[in-house]
Amino acid sequence: MPAGSNKKRQRQYEHIKESAEERGASEKRAKELASRVVNKERARSGEARTSSRTSTRDPRSAYERGGERSHSGSQGPTKDQLYEEARRKNIEGRSSMNKQELRRALGH
Template identity: 60%
Template sequence: MPQSTWSAKRERQYQHIKAGLKHRGKKEDLAEEIAARTVNKERARQGESDTASRSSLEDISSGRRGGLRSHSGSGGRTYAQLYNEARQRGIKGRFGMSKAELLRALGGR
C-alpha cells in the first residue's frame, strides 16, 4: 500500500487501476504512479484528504473522464488546458482566442 492513510477501498481501487494499466502494457513504475494519482484525486474529490486542488474539486471525475482529455482523444484538451499552455509559451492575444484559435496558435498539437 503506497499510502498509509488509504482505506481498504482505496487500496483495492489502486490495485485494480494498476493491474489494468499493466495489462495494457504500461511499465510497473508508470502504472503505480498513475494509479496513485488517480486514487489521490478521487480521495480529494470525496473530501478524504486534507488538501485538494481546484481542478480536483471542479473537474469531472477521473474515472468518468477516461481518455476524453488525452491529446488524441475525441474531445482533445480543454480550453483551460490550451489557455494555460499558451500562457506558459507566451503567446500574445490568447485572452480573446477561442479554443480552435488557441489550438492553431499552439501548432495544432
C-alpha cells in the same frame, strides 16, 4: 499506495495498477497512474487533507475536456464535442461543417 487510504482505495489502486500493467505500462508508470487516480478520487470525495482546485471543482473527466489543459498542443475538443455544443446552441448548417468550421461558428 497513497498514505491514509482506506481498504476501498487500496483495492481501487491495485485494480488500476494491474490494468495499466496489462496494457503494457511499466510497473513504475502503472504505480504512478494508480496513485494519481486514487488521490483525485480521494480529493473529490473529501477524504484527502489537501487537494488541488482542479481535483475538486472540475466535474468533467479528461475525456470530456477533450484535451484542454493537456499542455501538449492538443487540438482541443473533438469534432463530436463541438458538434454537440453547436446542436445545443442551434447553429444552422452544423451537420455539413468540418471541425475548423464548427470551431469558428462557436467562437473557439
